[in-house]
Amino acid sequence: MKYLFCTCCLLVSLASFCQESEYISESSRSNNVMYFSILRQSVLSMHYERIFRVNDHFTVNPHVGSGYITGSAEKDVPAAVNLYHGVYGLAGIGKFYMEAGADFVVQDFGGVFYSSINGNFGLRYHPIVKEAVMLSLTYNPIFYTSNAHNDFNMPYGFSVGVGF
Numbered sequence: 001m002k003y004l005f006c007t008c009c010l011l012v013s014l015a016s017f018c019q020e021s022e023y024i025s026e027s028s029r030s031n032n033v034m035y036f037s038i039l040r041q042s043v044l045s046m047h048y049e050r051i052f053r054v055n056d057h058f059t060v061n062p063h064v065g066s067g068y069i070t071g072s073a074e075k076d077v078p079a080a081v082n083l084y085h086g087v088y089g090l091a092g093i094g095k096f097y098m099e100a101g102a103d104f105v106v107q108d109f110g111g112v113f114y115s116s117i118n119g120n121f122g123l124r125y126h127p128i129v130k131e132a133v134m135l136s137l138t139y140n141p142i143f144y145t146s147n148a149h150n151d152f153n154m155p156y157g158f159s160v161g162v163g164f
Helices: 002-017
Strands: 032-039 044-050 052-055 058-069 080-093 096-109 112-125 133-139 142-145 156-163
Touching: 032 058, 032 133, 044 080, 058 096, 080 112
Parallel strands: none
Antiparallel strands: 032 044, 032 156, 044 058, 052 058, 058 080, 080 096, 096 112, 112 133, 112 142, 133 156
16 A cells, blocks of 8 residues: 555656646647557557647547557467457646557458457556657457457557657
């Protein structure tokens, strides 16, 4: 319990020191993000997000993406391609955000299609200016899957991208 309290205090203090001190014009704000994710229910995936700002502290980000899972010839498991569709909500102060959302994922395992719904909960460092680097650490549990067994289930992810 004390570790959770200390972590929360650290995040709040970091967020309070990282507020934007200058006015940022609308033309210099990034409205799009392109990023790569490692793990996150795929070995490697690429995503595109569109940013819709509700206010300076909350955004709604619909996204699409594609990922890849390697197969295994020894176990007769084909490689898989994942197609991601979803939306995230980001809430934060300055450059640090907490993100939560869901992905609808269609998986193609060698011509056999499955679907799943994955959650997304994490922390994101994301300056709102164009050409700034975005970093994200996420936990991505599977809420629903249409297949009985998933050979690759890595629910943690790291993302890096750029806003434009």
